Amino acid sequence: MPDTMTEAFEAQRDRLRAVAHRVLGSHADAEDVVQEAWLRLSRQDAAAIDNLDGWLTTVVGRISLDVLRSRRSRPEAPYDEIVVAVDESPAPDDDAELADSVGLALLVVLESLTPGERLAFVLHDLFAVPFEEIGRILGKTPGATKMLASRARRKVRTPAGPSGPGRSQREVVNAFLRAARDGDFEELLRVLDPEVRLTVDTPDGVVVVLGATNVAAGARIGAAAGGQEVLVGGLPGVVAWHADGTPMSVVAFTVTGGRITGIAAVADPARLASMELPEPPEALR
Numbered sequence: 001m002p003d004t005m006t007e008a009f010e011a012q013r014d015r016l017r018a019v020a021h022r023v024l025g026s027h028a029d030a031e032d033v034v035q036e037a038w039l040r041l042s043r044q045d046a047a048a049i050d051n052l053d054g055w056l057t058t059v060v061g062r063i064s065l066d067v068l069r070s071r072r073s074r075p076e077a078p079y080d081e082i083v084v085a086v087d088e089s090p091a092p093d094d095d096a097e098l099a100d101s102v103g104l105a106l107l108v109v110l111e112s113l114t115p116g117e118r119l120a121f122v123l124h125d126l127f128a129v130p131f132e133e134i135g136r137i138l139g140k141t142p143g144a145t146k147m148l149a150s151r152a153r154r155k156v157r158t159p160a161g162p163s164g165p166g167r168s169q170r171e172v173v174n175a176f177l178r179a180a181r182d183g184d185f186e187e188l189l190r191v192l193d194p195e196v197r198l199t200v201d202t203p204d205g206v207v208v209v210l211g212a213t214n215v216a217a218g219a220r221i222g223a224a225a226g227g228q229e230v231l232v233g234g235l236p237g238v239v240a241w242h243a244d245g246t247p248m249s250v251v252a253f254t255v256t257g258g259r260i261t262g263i264a265a266v267a268d269p270a271r272l273a274s275m276e277l278p279e280p281p282e283a284l285r
Contacts, residue, residue: 005046009038012053016060023064023122033063057129061119061137068115113152120145121152169255170229173236176253176260188216193259200265215263227251228281245280247272 013034020030037059049055113121116138123129123137135145172191179187192212200207209215227240232252240248250272254262266272 005041005052008052009041009056012056016056019057019123019127020060020064022126023061023119024067029067033060033067036063054133057123057127058133058137061123061129061134065115065119065137068118113155114148116140117148117152117155120149124149125153169236169253172255172258172260173238173253177238185216189213191260192216193256193261196259196261196263198263198265201268201271203268203270228278230278239277239280241280247275247277247280250275250277 016034016037017030020033021027024030024033037056040059041056119138120131120134123134124131131142131145131149134149135142138145138148140148176188176191178184179191189212192215194212195210196212196215198207198209198215198218200209209218227238227249230237230239230250232250235252235254237250237252239250242248246269249265249267251263251265253260266275
């Protein structure tokens with residue numbers, strides 16, 4: 001491949017990695033996708049590509065879509081890395097600002113989107129890719145693709161569905177926290193969805209736990225049971241504090257149908273230090 005094509009690809013590498021990372025939530029998967037895009041480009045006749053930027057975006061989008069669909073067919077396989085920190089990169093429009101503003105909650109919400117919704121939302125709202133190009137990746141018309149992005153956007157704006165008759169989202173979360181604090185395994189199973197997903201960002205890396213039995217057995221966020229109730233991007237959440245008033249953890253919950261379907265926790269001091277948190281309780285100041 002001519003050096004000019006290699007240079008052109010390298011000039012796009014950071015953008016392509018960012019696209020794949022935001023779609024997949026994994027640095028390792030994003031690197032694999034970009035490398036595969038490079039391999040496909042190396043087998044192409046460069047003279048036949050009119051718009052290299054668009055061609056590469058399409059290829060990265062299609063490979064990322066295949067990865068998302070593969071995850072759906074193998075739900076027991078966890079991501080090797082989940083990024084919880086808010087991305088401070090410039091957003092192309094107001095909808096991208098919405099996506100970035102959700103922060104920790106977006107981590108949980110993206111798990112509820114279909115692969116098509118997730119790809120359409122990320123490519124259009126975060127990277128301003130036209131619906132015509134996204135439609136070619138998905139094999140859909142621009143109108144149908146626009147509807148996918150719109151549906152995903154509504155889910156992001158209102159991340160948690162109805163929590164079930166007679167029981168609020170907060171009540172479900174508090175029931176879980178009490179059970180975690182008391183070691184009540186049966187109650188934990190009652191409030192957890194069978195396919196619940198827990199991610200915990202620790203100083204040693206990201207831990208992913210799948211399934212109600214595994215989450216209940218670990219119950220790694222029991223320390224949050226006595227924490228401060230907060231909203232995390234519209235989701236019910238808890239901030240737990242150390243005795244000196246420094247944050248111990250931030251946890252966000254997704255509650256659907258009266259059960260917890262997603263839990264995202266940050267317990268890495270470095271990440272906590274970069275988050276905008278409320279003041280600790282007066283007793284700790």
